[in-house]
Amino acid sequence: MDAEQLRENAHKMVDFIADYYKNIETFPVLSQVEPGYLHKLLPDSAPTHPESLQDVLDDVQAKILPGVTHWQSPDFFAYYPSNSSIAGFLGEMLSAGINMVGFSWITSPAATELEMIVLDWLAGILKLPDEFLSTGHGGGVIQGTASEAVLVVLLAARDKVLRKVGKDSLGKLVVYSSDQTHSALQKACQIVGIHPENCRVLKSDTHCDYALSSESVNEAISSDIEAGLIPMFLCATVGTTSSTAVDPLLSLGKITKRYGIWLHVDAAYAGSACICPEYRHYIDGVEEADSFNMNAHKWLLTNFDCSALWVKDRSALIQALSTNPEFLKNKSPVGAVKMSPPDDVLLRKFVDIAAIYSYLRSLFQASQGNMVVDYKDWQIPLGRRFRSLKLWMVLRLYGLDNLQSYIRNHIALAKHFEELIAQDPRFEVVTPCKFSLVCFRLLPPHKDDNSAYKINHDLLDAVNSTGKIFISHTVLSGKYILRFAVGAPLTEERHIVSAWKVLQDVASALLSSL
Numbered sequence: 001m002d003a004e005q006l007r008e009n010a011h012k013m014v015d016f017i018a019d020y021y022k023n024i025e026t027f028p029v030l031s032q033v034e035p036g037y038l039h040k041l042l043p044d045s046a047p048t049h050p051e052s053l054q055d056v057l058d059d060v061q062a063k064i065l066p067g068v069t070h071w072q073s074p075d076f077f078a079y080y081p082s083n084s085s086i087a088g089f090l091g092e093m094l095s096a097g098i099n100m101v102g103f104s105w106i107t108s109p110a111a112t113e114l115e116m117i118v119l120d121w122l123a124g125i126l127k128l129p130d131e132f133l134s135t136g137h138g139g140g141v142i143q144g145t146a147s148e149a150v151l152v153v154l155l156a157a158r159d160k161v162l163r164k165v166g167k168d169s170l171g172k173l174v175v176y177s178s179d180q181t182h183s184a185l186q187k188a189c190q191i192v193g194i195h196p197e198n199c200r201v202l203k204s205d206t207h208c209d210y211a212l213s214s215e216s217v218n219e220a221i222s223s224d225i226e227a228g229l230i231p232m233f234l235c236a237t238v239g240t241t242s243s244t245a246v247d248p249l250l251s252l253g254k255i256t257k258r259y260g261i262w263l264h265v266d267a268a269y270a271g272s273a274c275i276c277p278e279y280r281h282y283i284d285g286v287e288e289a290d291s292f293n294m295n296a297h298k299w300l301l302t303n304f305d306c307s308a309l310w311v312k313d314r315s316a317l318i319q320a321l322s323t324n325p326e327f328l329k330n331k332s333p334v335g336a337v338k339m340s341p342p343d344d345v346l347l348r349k350f351v352d353i354a355a356i357y358s359y360l361r362s363l364f365q366a367s368q369g370n371m372v373v374d375y376k377d378w379q380i381p382l383g384r385r386f387r388s389l390k391l392w393m394v395l396r397l398y399g400l401d402n403l404q405s406y407i408r409n410h411i412a413l414a415k416h417f418e419e420l421i422a423q424d425p426r427f428e429v430v431t432p433c434k435f436s437l438v439c440f441r442l443l444p445p446h447k448d449d450n451s452a453y454k455i456n457h458d459l460l461d462a463v464n465s466t467g468k469i470f471i472s473h474t475v476l477s478g479k480y481i482l483r484f485a486v487g488a489p490l491t492e493e494r495h496i497v498s499a500w501k502v503l504q505d506v507a508s509a510l511l512s513s514l
């Protein structure tokens with residue numbers, strides 16, 4: 001790691017990336033390669049001798065980029081966005097540069113402390129209740145993804161209940177969600193050992209834009225208690241992945257409080273919108289939640305990955321996830337961790353060695369005495385990156401005002417797209433646009449369900465294979481629905497207008513071929 005070599009090469013890399021962004025609109029948004037394409041282009045084994053950076057970059061240009069789907073393209077409207085920004089990129093770069101592994105406080109105090117501070121800041125911006133702050137019994141932690149977030153809180157909730165009712169009751173624990181809850185919960189239930197029959201996937205309310213109904217939760221809980229089961233966990237979603245449905249947190253919170261059920265709020269995508277006062281009401285009721293999660297890497301300009309999770313009872317998380325292997329113990333005496341005494345003569349002259357020893361000992365004892373946060377006990381892996389740097393840089397280099405305008409702009413663009421659809425009688429808007437996702441479909445000439453399914457499926461394929469835009473789909477009440485999610489940082493009004501033109505043209509061609 002020669003500093004001058006790093007400087008030279010990193011400058012080249014930054015130039016390459018800047019050019020990538022400059023030309024991003026020239027690529028097909030959705031990669032058009034066939035499976036296995038890369039095998040034909042790359043050698044069968046790694047090189048024996050070093051190659052030049054230029055050769056590698058040439059390969060990236062010619063062989064890798066064709067196999068990339070350009071999530072940062074302004075014409076990317078699929079799934080949910082996965083934002084990048086200059087601040088996020090710089091933070092990521094700095095994190096890669098420092099490259100420390102901050103599993104315990106002592107392994108890089110700044111990494112732990114900055115993460116606590118930045119998540120307290122973000123909690124303040126989202127107006128989360130004080131119990132989620134690190135100053136009380138709760139706190140925030142950056143997970144890789146929303147899936148990891150729900151897994152760790154499910155573990156915490158499970159063990160908290162099992163400590164009360166006994167380990168043998170694992171088979172009785174029940175988890176509640178809706179049929180719109182992200183599949184991450186199902187995976188978490190499998191891992192955590194919830195009996196498949198005890199995963200209550202309640203039918204969402206089609207008259208209420210596919211939100212979970214608190215009546216159905218109430219009924220399910222009552223009948224489970226009657227059957228001798230133990231209601232344990234409810235996952236509510238603010239902004240479901242299919243259609244941005246918002247589960248009624250206020251009424252759900254009353255239920256979970258009454259029965260002592262852990263309430264987790266998954267706001268992976270829509271949580272970002274709640275930094276604006278006018279959208280904050282979507283998480284009203286979060287006050288009763290035990291945990292709350294949003295992905296800053298989706299729609300808050302923080303490069304992947306940065307999933308912010310807050311809990312009210314951090315000890316529940318730590319009790320479920322902590323281990324204390326001998327090789328990580330920060331115990332005194334200092335000799336045990338092989339610290340050699342400082343031998344600098346000057347230093348000895350001015351500082352009493354005993355004082356240094358006692359200072360070091362206090363540092364190494366910090367974790368043992370629970371004086372500090374050791375984030376290894378809040379997550380699945382041991383190792384962890386310095387991810388708070390990029391969120392910190394995003395918050396500092398943009399400021400709340402700009403972040404709010406950023407969100408508002410995307411929501412306005414989505415509303416504009418919704419209006420364009422509403423003006424064309426060949427299409428229908430399926431669920432009203434709350435955030436920056438528009439769910440719509442093409443109406444078939446003979447309004448039967450089968451042809452509606454097929455024509456929208458065909459429309460999606462045809463539109464995406466133009467390479468001009470990329471959209472995705474979902475199925476709601478058996479209907480095949482197209483999803484148009486605004487949220488790429490480079491998207492402007494002109495991209496919305498031309499995306500709509502592409503959709504109209506392809507739809508016209510499809511309709512006339514019938």
Ligand SMILES: *Cc1c(COP(=O)(O)O)cnc(C)c1O
Pocket residue numbers: 080144145146147148182184237238239240241266267268269295307
């Ligand atoms: C995107 C999303 C997830 C999954 O996010 P990951 O971070 O990729 O695990 C979970 N829940 C909701 C509501 C989402 O929108």
